[in-house]
Amino acid sequence: MIDIDNTARKEAEEALLKAGALQNAIFNSANFSSIATDAKGVIQIFNVGAERMLGYTAAEVLNKNTPADISDPQEVIARAKALSVELGTSITPGFEALVFKASRGIEDIYELTYIRKDGSRFPAVVSVTALRDEQNAIIGYLLIGTDNTARKEAEEALLKAGALQNAIFNSANFSSIATDAKGVIQIFNVGAERMLGYTAAEVLNKNTPADISDPQEVIARAKALSVELGTSITPGFEALVFKASRGIEDIYELTYIRKDGSRFPAVVSVTALRDIENNIIGYLLIGTDNTARKEVEAERMLLDQAVRDQQFYTRSLIESNIDALITTDPRGIITDVNKQMEALTGCTRDELIGAPFKDYFTNPERAEAGIKLVLGEGKVTDYELTARARDGKETVVSYNATTFHNRDRKLRGVFAAARDVTERKRYEQSLQEADRRKNEFLAMLAHELRNPLAPIRNALQIIRLTASRERQRPEDEAVRSASAMMDRQVGQMVRLVDDLLDVSRISRGKIELRRGRIELASAVYHAVEAIRPQCKSMDQTLTVTLPPKPIFLNADSTRLAQVVGNLLNNAYKFTDKGGQIWLTVECESKQAVIRVRDNGIGIAADQLPRIFEMFTQLDRSLERSQSGLGIGLTLVKSLLESHGGTVEVHSAGVGQGSEFTIRLPILVETPPPPPEPTAGEPTPTTARRILVVDDSRDSATSLAKLLNLTGHETHTAYDGLEAVEAAATFRPDVILLDIGLPKLNGYEACRKIRERPWSKDIVIVALTGWGQDEDRRKSKEAGFDGHLVKPVDYAVLTKLLAELQPTPA
Structure with a gap:
């Protein structure tokens, strides 16, 4: 342990005490209460601070x-109990509880509620010191109290001669530095020693407080005070005490420098010490370590900066978004927007905030409904509205919106992002227009292709009928072969045209399935009978295997026959002459499985993934005589998916053949089997008077000749007006009327005929190259009884004529 000669400090303290200045400075201060008692606790001193705080006079x-x-x-009683427990001795509630620790030599500072003369109360911090004589016997107690709101002011006055001075200066909670009038340190308490790292002996009568302060801050303070007070102040100790020397209360922040060179922020309170004549004899600087508060302030500044950075980041994100962003409260009142929303509406942010969201759209009710929808469901997507700007400009936008909440999950409002879809809408409209034109072109193409096929098919049927009635000649075999070949090619052409129209329907979602309970074998039978002539012409063997028990499906029989037919036609085209095709139908679990296999050219591995894509061609080599449009398999896949089925393909490779597998759900119930389909020669019919109207003379005359050969009486017309006139004069039982006619189209011609009273018993059938659903609807509205598409199968036409009721006499 190192002994320090404290003689100089004691001499300084005694000198100050003798002068009486220190005692007067403290006891004349109104900033704290000083109450001195005798040994029994009876008050002997009651300073002006005590009078001010408590309202009593001394x-x-x-x-x-x-x-x-x-x-x-109550607090006195509670303190007595607490001390009794803490110190293990019984303490009587009252004055003893207030001074017990001090009487035992224990430093005691505690909080207590003082009661003023008027009965009001205030919290005080009380420091208790036992006053002792030269024999160390207790002669009384000193209780120094400070109002907590003025605690720092009270600290400045804790200088006192004798026992009071020791009680204050022995506190390590704050630094107390007293100087003479020139600033040389005379007192340096234990608190100052702890904070600054110096012993009192190292600074007394040697240094000024300026020597332990940041020199740059001292210079800066001198400059600032010179400007503030309008007088020149020398940097150094004068700058630290100048205000106090002028009687101005002075508390400031300063950086103290420890003995080891480290620094800490301090809050310093300065008081000028005066003698009886009010002359300054020194200064008291009471300092507290401000590190904790500075750290809190620094942390708060960092937090504030982080909040500002986050707000800036968030705002930057909002403003950089290409969409118009907007927030509303739950009532639909706008609370924030970005620049894009300002541009969309032509209004400023200030104008938009506080306004109803719905006011900026052409359909306010729909806009308001959108907000309610978000509040009800939590979010909406692709909600279209049309925004109207201040200048009248309208913009179609697509909204995506969601609700947002605070940390307590309380609903705050709606956040919405609006994207300008005007260009997308125009593009969609252009696509729709292009699609409409494509469909019109396909319909026109089908019409123009069907028209020349009609007279060809009629002519072929005429050749068959006339040949069967004449004596057979050797050359007739060649004619029959040629006509059969032509009939097959006409049928292939018709299928290609139908496929084109079906693809158009599927792409628009217009395929209408007429589903019902059907027996699978019936649809398969139709497909097989249609392909047999082609297979026979190529000497191909078609092997069909059906299950012993019927399989029933909920399907469109015509479309299902089309699916099987397309697969068989595909196998026929890509199997060489003399090849084999197998069609197998089985029941596996609750599925009907149809397999179409061939030993044809096969499919390369790299083509398998694309086999069902539109316009895919398996073999583009010039040597292949059979080809197509590349849409048949696309139709197969689409039609099967519409039925809830699937199709798969397998091939071992080029030259190894291929196999297509169809799976369809079956019906558990088995209704009575449908009647066996009939085929073959046309059914004999009652002779009719038939008016044939077509602007193609070949179509009209060939069909009329064919009808004449089967016993009907016919008349021909080649435009709409001629058709109306011929109907009036010829009075037919049946009119086969084309739609695309000159002078008067078929629809108008039908309407004019229906206006005549004599037309009520006439059956009018549209016989046209227009076969779309829309065409059928128009013909029905115009008054047609039926609608046949060119080139009509003569068997179908004969069946229609047979089903007509005889014309009344």
Whole structure:
């Protein structure tokens, strides 16, 4: 342990005490209460601070009361109990509880509620010191109290001669530095030693407080005070005490420098010490370590900066978004927008905030409904609205919106992003227009292709009928072979045209399935009968295997026959002459499985993934005589998916053949089997008077000749007006009327005929190259009884004529 000669400090303290200045400075201060008692607790000194704080005059309490009489009695009792437990001895509630620790030599600072003369209360921090004589016997107690709101002011006044001075200067909670008038340190308490790292002996009568302060801050303070007070102040100790020397209360922040060179922020309170004549004899600087508060402030500044950075980042994200962003409260009132929303509406952010969201759209009711929809469902996507700007400009936008909440999950409002879809809408409209034109072109193409096929098919049927009635000649075999070949090619052409139209329907979602309970074998039978002539012409063997028990499906029989037919036609085209095709139908679990296999050219591995894509061609080599449009398999896949089925393909490779597998759900119930389909020669019919109207003379005359050969009486017309006139004069039982006619189209011609009273018994059938659903609807609205598409199968036409009721006499 190192002994320090403290003689100089003691001499300084005694000198100050003798002068009486320090005692007067403290006891004349109104910033804290100083209450001195005798050994029994009776108040002997009651300073002006005590009078100000408690409302009593000294005369009212001296030699009458104890400090316990002005303290909260319940707190005094509680303190007595707490100390009894802490110190293991019984302490009587009252004055003893207030000074017990000090009487035992224990430093005691505690909080207590003082009661003023008027009964009001205030919290105080009380420091208790036992006053002792030269023999160390207790002669009294000193209780220094400070109002917590003015604690720092009270610290400045804790200088006192004798026992009071020791009590204050022995505190390590704050630094107390007293100087002479020139600033040389005379007192340096334990708190100053702890904070600054110097012993008192190292600074007394040697340094000024400026020597332990940041020199740059001292210079800066001198400059600032010179400007503030309008006088020149020398950097150094003068800058630290100048205000106090002028009687101005002075508390400031300063950086103290420890002995080891480290620094800490301090809050310094300066008081000028004066003698009886009010002359300055020194200064008291009470300092507290401000590190904790500075750290909190620094942390708060960092937090504030982080919040500002986050707000800036968030705002940057909002403003950089290409969409118009907007927030509303739950009532639909706008709370924030970005620049894009300003541009969309032509209004400023200030104008938009606080306004109803719905006011900026052409359909306010729909806009308001959109907000309610978000609030009800939590979000909406692709909600279209048309925004109207201040200048009248309208913009179609697509909204995606969601609700947002605070940390407590309380609903705050709606966040919405609007994207300008005007260009997309125009593009979609252009696509729709292009699609419409494509469909019109396909319909026109089908019409123009069907028209020349009609007279060819009629002519072929005429050749068959006339040949069967004449004596057979050797050359007739060649004619029959040629006509059969032509009929097959006409049928192939018709299928290609139908496929084109079906693809158009599927792409528009217009395929209408007429589903019902059907027997699978019936649809397969139709497909097989249609392909047999082609297979026979190529000497191909078609092997069909059906299950012993019927399989029933909920399907469109015509479309299902088309699916099987397309697969068989595909196998026929890509199997060489003399090849084999197998068609197998089985029941596996609850599925009907149809397999179409061939030993044809096969499919390369790299083509398998694309086999069902539109316009895919398996073999583009010039040597292949059979080809197509590349849409048949696309139709197969689409039609099967519409039925809830699937199709798969397998091939071992080029030259190894291929196999297509169809799976369809079956019906559990088995209704009575449908009647066996009939085929073959046309059914004999009653002779009719038939008016044939077509602007193609070949179509009209060939069909009329064919009808004449089967016993009907015919008349021909080649435009709409001629058709109306011929109907009036010829009075037919049946009119086969084309749609695309000159002078008067078929629809108008039908309407004009229906206006005549004599037309009520006439059956009018559209016989046209227009076969779309829309065409059928128009013909029905115009008054047609039926609609046949060119080139009509004569068997179908004969069946229609046979089903007509005889014309009444």
